[in-house]
Amino acid sequence: MKIAFLGPEASFTQLTATQLFPNEELIPKANILDCFLAVQNNEVDKAVVPLENSIEGTVSMTLDYLYQTPEIRVEAEAVMPIAHHLMIHPNQENDTEIEKIYSHPQALAQSFHFLNHNYPEVTKQDFTSTAAAAKRVSENPDRKIAAVANKFAAELYGLKIINDNIHDVEENHTRFIVISKSDESFDSDLNSSGKKTGLLITLPEDHAGGLHQVLSVFAWRNMNLSKIESRTLKTKLGNYFFFVTVVGDWNNVLYINSIDELRAIGADVKFLGNYKEFLLES
Numbered sequence: 087m088k089i090a091f092l093g094p095e096a097s098f099t100q101l102t103a104t105q106l107f108p109n110e111e112l113i114p115k116a117n118i119l120d121c122f123l124a125v126q127n128n129e130v131d132k133a134v135v136p137l138e139n140s141i142e143g144t145v146s147m148t149l150d151y152l153y154q155t156p157e158i159r160v161e162a163e164a165v166m167p168i169a170h171h172l173m174i175h176p177n178q179e180n181d182t183e184i185e186k187i188y189s190h191p192q193a194l195a196q197s198f199h200f201l202n203h204n205y206p207e208v209t210k211q212d213f214t215s216t217a218a219a220a221k222r223v224s225e226n227p228d229r230k231i232a233a234v235a236n237k238f239a240a241e242l243y244g245l246k247i248i249n250d251n252i253h254d255v256e257e258n259h260t261r262f263i264v265i266s267k268s269d270e271s272f273d274s275d276l277n278s279s280g281k282k283t284g285l286l287i288t289l290p291e292d293h294a295g296g297l298h299q300v301l302s303v304f305a306w307r308n309m310n311l312s313k314i315e316s317r318t319l320k321t322k323l324g325n326y327f328f329f330v331t332v333v334g335d336w337n338n339v340l341y342i343n344s345i346d347e348l349r350a351i352g353a354d355v356k357f358l359g360n361y362k363e364f365l366l367e368s
């Protein structure tokens with residue numbers, strides 16, 4: 087089986103994909119869209135992409151492509167502890183005046199206060215992943231640049247860690263999803279905290295109590311929501327869709343009928359799947 091992931095090697099997504107799929111062929115992709123396209127074009131069977139972080143929140147690209155690619159579903163979630171380190175090329179002295187710091191925007195945001203306090207004048211530049219940033223630093227031994235990435239990236243790309251554990255909140259976790267076109271969910275012996283269901287909901291038309299009506303479909307059935315996030319529909323300022331997750335199995339008629347009731351009140355619903363949440367170790 088082929089599994090795409092947000093690469094290159096030693097990205098946090100690869101660490102996650104390796105734990106979920108230790109015996110499968112893992113294929114690095116340059117960005118999150120390419121992971122979705124690889125699944126859509128049947129180049130791979132599944133892909134692993136980041137969905138949200140406990141400090142920085144949702145990875146909006148992932149939500150957007152879930153919405154924009156109707157045939158793609160979610161097979162599993164995996165939550166992984168995240169530690170960021172600042173690293174430079176070993177040719178550079180430890181006290182080098184760093185001129186630029188590269189990383190994934192989520193990693194720069196998760197380390198914002200540290201970087202702002204210790205490297206206030208240094209330009210921060212977004213990269214497609216932490217590992218891509220580390221790789222770029224390794225390819226430029228003469229430049230005064232640094233990357234925010236994990237310790238495996240430091241090791242793989244031969245970089246020297248000059249500040250470790252620079253994430254602003256010690257408790258830092260990222261949730262990843264496994265996407266595919268399959269209706270089946272992914273199972274494994276890994277630690278799991280249980281099942282949940284992902285839904286994408288668009289409200290009928292703007293009217294008072296519209297969102298309340300949608301939420302009441304879940305409330306009277308005693309369905310517990312663990313996340314609700316609005317995201318722009320990109321049609322017009324002020325138009326949104328909602329990403330909702332419901333705790334538990336999807337095996338009783340009350341839960342199953344909730345989709346019909348949502349559609350009956352005029353909402354558009356995409357069922358992303360009923361899947362396990364796995365808890366990984368770094």
Ligand SMILES: O=C(O)C(=O)Cc1ccccc1
Binds near residue numbers: 098136
């Ligand atoms: O950039 C990476 O290595 C990723 O896999 C995305 C990411 C970035 C920051 C925290 C968790 C995941």
